[in-house]
Amino acid sequence: MLLAAAAFATSAPAGADAEAGPALAVDGALERHAISPYIYGMNFAEPALAAELSLPINRWGGNATETYNFHIGADNTGSDWYYENIADCWSEAHDWCSGLSSNNVFAYREFVAQNQTLGARTLFNLPLAGYVAKNAPVNHPFTCGFPEGTFPSQEAFDPYDSNCGNGVKEGKDLASEPSRDGTPVGAAYDGEFVHDLVSRFGTAAHGGVAVYELGNEPGLWDSTHRDIHPNPTTYDELWEKSREAAIAVKEQDPSAEVLGFSEWGWPNYFCSAADGAPSSPCTASSPDRAAHAGTPLVEWLLQQFHAYEEAHGERLLNYIDVHYYAQGGSNTEVTRSLWDPTYTDPSWIDTNIDLLPRMHAWVSANYPGTKIALSEYNLSVSSEPVVNALIQADVLGIFAREGLDLATRWPLSQDGPLIPDAFRMFRNYDGDHDTFGNVWTSSTSAEQGRLAVYGAQRTSDGDYTIMVINKTSNPLTSSLSLSGMNPSSSAEVWQWTGESIAHEANQSVASSGFTATYPARSITLFVLPVLGTDLAPPVTPPGASEPGTSTLAASPMPGGLSLTLASSRASKHRSKHVARCAKSKSRHGRRSRRARRCVRDARRGHRRHRRHA
Numbered sequence: 001m002l003l004a005a006a007a008f009a010t011s012a013p014a015g016a017d018a019e020a021g022p023a024l025a026v027d028g029a030l031e032r033h034a035i036s037p038y039i040y041g042m043n044f045a046e047p048a049l050a051a052e053l054s055l056p057i058n059r060w061g062g063n064a065t066e067t068y069n070f071h072i073g074a075d076n077t078g079s080d081w082y083y084e085n086i087a088d089c090w091s092e093a094h095d096w097c098s099g100l101s102s103n104n105v106f107a108y109r110e111f112v113a114q115n116q117t118l119g120a121r122t123l124f125n126l127p128l129a130g131y132v133a134k135n136a137p138v139n140h141p142f143t144c145g146f147p148e149g150t151f152p153s154q155e156a157f158d159p160y161d162s163n164c165g166n167g168v169k170e171g172k173d174l175a176s177e178p179s180r181d182g183t184p185v186g187a188a189y190d191g192e193f194v195h196d197l198v199s200r201f202g203t204a205a206h207g208g209v210a211v212y213e214l215g216n217e218p219g220l221w222d223s224t225h226r227d228i229h230p231n232p233t234t235y236d237e238l239w240e241k242s243r244e245a246a247i248a249v250k251e252q253d254p255s256a257e258v259l260g261f262s263e264w265g266w267p268n269y270f271c272s273a274a275d276g277a278p279s280s281p282c283t284a285s286s287p288d289r290a291a292h293a294g295t296p297l298v299e300w301l302l303q304q305f306h307a308y309e310e311a312h313g314e315r316l317l318n319y320i321d322v323h324y325y326a327q328g329g330s331n332t333e334v335t336r337s338l339w340d341p342t343y344t345d346p347s348w349i350d351t352n353i354d355l356l357p358r359m360h361a362w363v364s365a366n367y368p369g370t371k372i373a374l375s376e377y378n379l380s381v382s383s384e385p386v387v388n389a390l391i392q393a394d395v396l397g398i399f400a401r402e403g404l405d406l407a408t409r410w411p412l413s414q415d416g417p418l419i420p421d422a423f424r425m426f427r428n429y430d431g432d433h434d435t436f437g438n439v440w441t442s443s444t445s446a447e448q449g450r451l452a453v454y455g456a457q458r459t460s461d462g463d464y465t466i467m468v469i470n471k472t473s474n475p476l477t478s479s480l481s482l483s484g485m486n487p488s489s490s491a492e493v494w495q496w497t498g499e500s501i502a503h504e505a506n507q508s509v510a511s512s513g514f515t516a517t518y519p520a521r522s523i524t525l526f527v528l529p530v531l532g533t534d535l536a537p538p539v540t541p542p543g544a545s546e547p548g549t550s551t552l553a554a555s556p557m558p559g560g561l562s563l564t565l566a567s568s569r570a571s572k573h574r575s576k577h578v579a580r581c582a583k584s585k586s587r588h589g590r591r592s593r594r595a596r597r598c599v600r601d602a603r604r605g606h607r608r609h610r611r612h613a
Contacts (some may be wrong), residue, residue, distance in 0.1 A: 018517045021476030022447035026455035029484030030442035039399040041408035049420050053427040059408040060111055061125040063224050066216045067132050070193050073106040074136035082164040083145030083227045085181050087136035097138035116201050121210040126190045128215025128241050131182030131228035145181045145227025176230040191248030198253050205255035212249045214242045214260040219268030232273035235292050239304050246316035259319035266349050270296040302366035323376035332471040334381050335394045356402040371405035378412050385416025386498045386521050392422035393469055393523050397454030425523050429494045437465040451476055466526040470518040481513040485530050492527040
């Protein structure tokens with residue numbers, strides 16, 4: 001009900017044991033900009049969850065896709081699992097190639113076909129390193145980069161295939177020979193791959209693959225894929241391969257978008273593998289960077305694409321993309337690394353990351369109009385599943401506020417089982433596919449670290465959706481002021497406290513706002529109708545990429561999509577774990593390649609693809 005004697009309506013009961021929380025405010029007239037639906041994407045999403053969330057975009061990516069041979073349906077596992085060539089039939093869904101003399105499964109076709117049939121958009125990684133799997137064995141022994149017959153003494157062999165080793169002996173990397181397990185490919189191969197996809201599924205403009213990605217984590221090719229790419233990637237190699245692959249994509253499908261760089265993390269955003277990154281310091285005087293006027297790698301790459309468009313009249317790169325995995329921290333503070341210039345990352349990075357504003361600045365200074373993307377990210381840092389879910393919900397709100405254009409989350413073993421609930425609060429809070437709004441509105445908290453607020457308006461019905469995240473271990477009572485809108489007197493309340501999302505009693509709303517109590521470690525969504533139907537047009541915030549100008553934006557908004565995705569490929573790519581070796585620098589002071597790899601793997605979380613025979 002409305003309280004005649006108060007400026008704010010108050011929830012009842014107010015919660016006697018609650019602490020005073022920070023003041024919140026939402027202004028429907030300020031900072032309005034479109035929220036891209038493609039910030040809610042995933043990699044190889046589980047089919048049931050994807051359907052429940054009406055998942056807007058799904059990525060075919062990760063290490064193994066860097067070596068995928070579409071002619072035969074096979075890839076190579078790289079350092080994730082003994083450098084083995086694996087046929088697409090080698091999965092539980094296809095009974096581990098049982099009864100087959102040759103592979104007859106093509107996972108990439110299944111993946112795109114299901115996305116297309118159900119209206120989902122596809123982000124598709126194209127190989128860029130230079131080699132793909134040369135065969136598709138359906139039985140052991142598999143073809144691999146470091147076979148026992150060539151190297152009988154190695155530190156470890158596949159427990160399910162004793163023919164294949166890890167390529168390390170007495171702490172030193174064994175010599176690579178790409179032809180052992182790979183066949184050479186280049187831009188022509190990528191063009192053939194796109195041609196094949198277009199011939200089967202149509203162009204991007206007609207529902208085919210929407211976005212093509214130019215390779216995966218090039219700064220780690222000499223580690224993850226050192227069997228086929230033993231030498232560190234340089235500035236020039238990355239540019240030349242990216243340019244030629246992008247040209248091949250545009251020739252085969254001018255309506256498709258291109259996403260590039262896709263580097264694994266800090267400091268390889270700024271220096272190449274040839275500079276020794278990530279195990280060596282990255283500065284303007286690092287050798288490869290110094291040879292390119294000291295310009296950070298990502299900025300130099302944007303400059304090359306910009307110069308190409310000015311010279312040829314064609315934009316080759318639509319998205320600048322990086323991967324981001326939290327390297328330290330233990331609580332919800334970790335999300336500050338995405339946006340807060342005053343936050344020093346608590347990991348070995350030990351500086352201000354300020355990731356999304358930094359990405360906007362890269363674009364503004366070097367290639368205006370380029371959109372920004374995170375095709376892999378994960379910020380789960382807690383051993384408590386509830387905390388990781390709060391982190392994920394906070395991440396999605398930050399993506400909406402900061403104008404990110406595309407994000408596809410990669411799951412990790414430390415996530416816990418509650419991450420889907422964070423997505424449900426934004427994508428299907430009521431079980432009827434109703435969603436968080438698609439037009440951002442000014443939303444502020446006097447203390448974001450305790451109680452975060454994210455507001456948006458839905459253009460479908462004009463309702464305001466206000467997400468409030470209590471990150472603390474205590475209930476908090478806070479006022480939420482409303483302006484720039486004409487709210488109705490009552491809002492729906494949907495709330496998550498670690499269990500199923502509950503539909504709580506409606507919240508009374510006065511014209512200037514209301515006061516409510518938020519349970520400890522909770523996510524609360526208010527759905528607030530407004531009186532009248534006028535909607536101010538979205539306005540792009542300063543420094544942001546133009547939303548809604550791509551083939552993606554031309555597709556139907558995903559709120560009504562129902563999505564089921566193939567799981568066979570997920571079983572080959574999604575099981576990743578973290579291996580830590582924090583003391584490796586002191587133990588391996590001589591800086592052997594093994595020591596450098598150990599430091600590198602610890603810093604990137606060493607995400608592995610597990611395969612079991």
